[in-house]
Amino acid sequence: MAPSGRASIPEATVARLPLYHRCLLDLRDEGRPTVSSEQLADLAGVNAAKVRKDLSHFGSYGTRGVGYDVAHLLVEIASALNVDRDWPCVIVGAGNLGSALATFAGFTNRGFTVVGVLDVDPAKVGRPLGSLTVRHQDDLAELVAREGVAIGIVAVPPVAAQEAADRLVEVGITSILNFAPTVLDVPDHVQVRDVDLAVELQILAFHEDPSRRVGPTRTAG
């Protein structure tokens, strides 16, 4: 797919492509050669009309009565997402969350390999973590250069997050996945995505029956 084609894909579609990619991987692993837009919609939790519209960006691989060729569509979507080759990633922060992310099985077949986990805490540096060993944050530049890392994951407490981001940007990282509940200040050429787990819970809480809360009222959240 040409860069001009990629640029024309709306952001809402981009956000759904990973879901289709994940479902197509499952279908391939189950040995299914084709999938209808209705089936894919059901698996991805999206409506079928949206699936057809999203997939129209990839040309017409759907055949009426047969559906989409799973292998073909998987290659096209992986290519559009740039995950047809692996992205090496580094994690800054070897606490509970960083350690969980370093050993998370869900990254391996989706295009990402964690090549390093770094920390400043002498108690953590040198500790084994899955197939890796926690390294000192001072090793960041060398590691990023050697492995050609573009993506960094921030898994440090909020008070240390901006400094971690600054370090990542200094050594050439251009994409940051930030788990610290704070807004990072980065140059324009660096993209950040925030995952604030309490935000997700608060959105659930908004829609919940407030009578199911417990304990005394807190005066300020």
Place this chain on the structure above:
Amino acid sequence: MAPSGRASIPEATVARLPLYHRCLLDLRDEGRPTVSSEQLADLAGVNAAKVRKDLSHFGSYGTRGVGYDVAHLLVEIASALNVDRDWPCVIVGAGNLGSALATFAGFTNRGFTVVGVLDVDPAKVGRPLGSLTVRHQDDLAELVAREGVAIGIVAVPPVAAQEAADRLVEVGITSILNFAPTVLDVPDHVQVRDVDLAVELQILAFHEDPSRRVGPTRTAG
């Protein structure tokens, strides 16, 4: 805020309220009595016009030249989000991710208390985890009834996720935060939010320079 007021808040605003809540907590902790819409916008990473529009749902607490009263706005937003009292939560899955979530410091002042972590693995049951002890999944019904739990967190591998969700629904859980990369099938009265960490990385990858990937091309993602 009356239920009719809450119902009129657009979903996009609901998704930003947790960010304002987080920033207001920080401002309160710094002892700041007021904040302008521009300052709050900057802290939350949102534009100022959007902040003013979002906050207009809470009546007019902004004073020209002075800004919003931090304590007052914090109470209003916490109340709208239903996080002015605590939500007890259970986590199903005491692997690396479940353990990290159980000890995650970022939930405590945002309205959520993890009251139990459950697993079926005899090697994990009985293990201490922060101030908790991992319990057997068979204890779920008793725990949920005793603590009045409405929110469950699924942190098991994808193959076990639907069964975990079924168990949660059976015992009366009505909100699920799902970390397994799979779409859960739940009754209409149960709401699910999915956090697929590979999806976040793939969205970053889409916008990255593809020349920064490494290794051989993978034929199917």
